[in-house]
Amino acid sequence: MGRVTRRQPVVRVGGARPGPSVDTVIVEEPLEVRLGGRPFQVTMRTPGDDIDLVHGLLHSEQVITEAAQVVLARYCAGSGPDGVNTYNVVDVTLGDGAVPPEPGLQRNALTSSACGVCGSASIDQVTRATRFALAPTTVSADVLLAAPQLVRPLQPAFAKTGGLHAAALLDPDGTVRCVREDVGRHNAVDKVVGWALRQDLLPLSQAILFVSSRASFELTQKAVLAGIGVLVAVSAPSSLAVELADEAGLTLIGFARGDAMNIYTHPERVQLEGAEIVAARP
Numbered sequence: 001m002g003r004v005t006r007r008q009p010v011v012r013v014g015g016a017r018p019g020p021s022v023d024t025v026i027v028e029e030p031l032e033v034r035l036g037g038r039p040f041q042v043t044m045r046t047p048g049d050d051i052d053l054v055h056g057l058l059h060s061e062q063v064i065t066e067a068a069q070v071v072l073a074r075y076c077a078g079s080g081p082d083g084v085n086t087y088n089v090v091d092v093t094l095g096d097g098a099v100p101p102e103p104g105l106q107r108n109a110l111t112s113s114a115c116g117v118c119g120s121a122s123i124d125q126v127t128r129a130t131r132f133a134l135a136p137t138t139v140s141a142d143v144l145l146a147a148p149q150l151v152r153p154l155q156p157a158f159a160k161t162g163g164l165h166a167a168a169l170l171d172p173d174g175t176v177r178c179v180r181e182d183v184g185r186h187n188a189v190d191k192v193v194g195w196a197l198r199q200d201l202l203p204l205s206q207a208i209l210f211v212s213s214r215a216s217f218e219l220t221q222k223a224v225l226a227g228i229g230v231l232v233a234v235s236a237p238s239s240l241a242v243e244l245a246d247e248a249g250l251t252l253i254g255f256a257r258g259d260a261m262n263i264y265t266h267p268e269r270v271q272l273e274g275a276e277i278v279a280a281r282p
Helices: 050-060 123-129 140-155 156-161 185-199 219-224 239-248
Strands: 005-014 020-027 029-037 038-045 070-075 089-093 167-171 176-182 208-211 232-233 251-257 260-263
Touching: 005 089, 005 156, 005 260, 020 156, 038 050, 050 070, 050 089, 050 185, 050 219, 123 219, 123 239, 140 167, 140 176, 140 208, 140 232, 140 251, 140 260, 156 176, 167 185, 176 185, 185 208, 185 219, 219 239, 239 251
Parallel strands: 029 089, 208 232, 232 251
Antiparallel strands: 005 020, 029 038, 070 089, 167 176, 167 208, 251 260
16 A cells, blocks of 8 residues: 555464564654745654645644635655655645744644644634534434444555544435545544545535544544534543533534444434433433
8 A cells, every 4th residue: 555554574472373474554654744835733644645634734723714725735855865755745835815823833843643733722712713603414323323334444554454543524324425544533534624625615514524533622623613513433532522512513422333322412413213312320
């Protein structure tokens, strides 16, 4: 899979075939984003769909609101130590309507693939910043429960490595519109939002955002800013993610596994006919 995976010698202990072997591991490399040649942010990511990633990142940081505000996004030639293009530096030329960050606020610190850096410091800032009212679209509980199985066949790198996250946009009928993989869950979401931005699909008022991870404040923020009304995660949400979802009007679902899930906020969007409901203990 090119730069997405690489082969790594290992020593297997136990199991059916112990001893020296070779495993496939996911690639993790830095991506530096520059705005007009000036450093803006560095994130650790899995190479691939970098232009989508950059668009989604700039949208979540409220630098751009539409793809037309990016005049050009290109890899910087000669960015390696020997003058070779590493494809790890993208320079963005912003156009009319973009809001470049103040030079003193530009992020020169590394953003890890584990958790990223939150672009807004509070729930109030996120709700004030969003341009979209979240639509009251309803979706079947069956579709939400099926989301992990619908997305899994479209995760080729995960199938080879088991070592990275996925984010996906689904229609209310279960049609999968876009899947992106990345070692960082926030990068995977930026990639699908960036894809939608470049397709002129924002606000994503009819979309379900699925993530194969926990639901953090940052992922919830990205969903709200993109106009997404339903976020489904296979793992747990954080307390701040729940608070933001409740305040912003987003339906937040966690532990979507098998035939069960938890609806943490705004259950009115979920059609529960035929679904078994068990009340949680206080």
